[in-house]
Amino acid sequence: MTTTTSAPRVRSRPAGRLFDPTLLIGVVVVAALLVLSLFTGVYDVVGADDGSEMFAITRIPRTVALVLAGAAMAMCGLVMQLLTQNRFVEPTTTGTTEWAGLGLLTVMIIAPQAGIVPRMTGAIVAAFVGTMVFFLFLRRVSLRSSLIVPIVGIMLGAVVGSVSTFIALQTDTLQNLGVWFAGSFTSVLRGQYEALWIVLLVVIAVFIAADRFTVAGLGEEISTNVGLNYNRIVLIGTALIAIATGVVTVVVGSLPFLGLIVPNIVSMLRGDDLRSNLPWVCLLGIGVVTVCDLIGRIIIMPFEVPVSLILGVVGAVVFIALLLRQRRRG
Incomplete structure (x- = not known):
């Protein structure tokens, strides 16, 4: 894998503890946001006669989905940044999400009545293939600037997205494609979100393999010298990223x-100790998604803005800020 100037830095500082007292403050804050999410919406779940039923059907599933999707996608970004040694990559800047959408579209065209399991399988397989294509490209092409890597990923994603749009136009499924890519928790209901629990296994697997991913993030040569099977770790990481991205794309x-x-x-606040950062990555991922979802529910109430729109605006600003910060560092 090509080593770039934005590769994670190994600092000479004591390894952080997995849990520390300040983490409890973060847990309390995120828990408060989740409680707010449970009681935010047009429907009065407190005063209405069927409020408790609607609370169980809509609010609880939506809040659980926020937790699972936020934690999983945040950790996917962390793993992908380690494996590529680049701070600017994540599933939506490498084309992984677009590949997942193409896989989902393919399954729906071949088997229009397919259930959620075949659709998720198609999305996961396509996401895995797309992520491996991106990784193989990085291994074979030497890029002088780390800033070029996400641009290449975005270009690859645009090509795949264009192919999906063309296929959707030819098969009269363009409206479905638009709904799939508009990330929103509006349609998350009891009986339709349970597949998201699969991503909990991804989160657990990342915790278990954290040390191996850390070593792999130092590069193939160092990983091999310490006895780590680098290619196997890349395959495992890619599989975990594909599973989480595929499931989240289908459900949310x-x-x-x-x-x-x-x-x-x-990383900017706590350094680059992966294992001690994992709880914070999960917690902040949940918090960011929940805040964006709350904004989307409130800003034009009684209507909702897709959470992907809010995330896209915030993410674009952060992305540009990171690029400028990297440029200033040379």
Whole structure:
């Protein structure tokens, strides 16, 4: 893998603890946001006769989905940045999300009545293939600037997105494609979101393999010298990224820049100790998605703005700020 100037830095500081007292403050803040999410909406779940039923059907599933999707996509960004040794990559800047959408579209065209499992399988397989294509490109092409890497990923994603749009136009499924890519928690209901629990396994797997991903982030040569099977770790990381991206794309849609914003903020505040940063990445991922979702629900109430729109605006600003920061550092 090509080493770039934005590769994670190894600082000479004691390894941070996995849990520390300040983490409890973060947990309390995020918990408060989640409680606010449970009681935010047009429908009166407190005063209405069927309020408790609607609370169980809509509010609880939506809040659980915020937790699972936010944590999973934030950690996907962290893993992808380690494996590529570049701080500017995540599923939406490498084309992974677009590949997942293409896989979902393909399954829906071949089997229009397919259930959620075949659709997720198609999205996961396509996301895995697309991510591997991006990784292989980085290994074979030497890029002098780390800033070029996400631009290449965005270009690859645009090509895949164009192919998906053409296929959708030919098969009269363009409206469905637009709905899939408009990341929103509006349609998350009881009985339709349970597949998201799969991403919990991804989060657990990343915690277990954290040390291996850290070593892999130092490069293939160092990883091999310490006895780590570098290619196997890349395959495992790619599989985890594909699973989380595929499942979230099918159930929720695209959550742009989430995996870019969160790991970079945590790294700037706490350094690059992956294992001690993992709880913070999960927590901040949940917090960012929840805040954006609350804004989307309130800003034009009684209507809702897709969370992907809010994330896209915030993420674009952070992305530009990171690019300028990297440029100033040379």
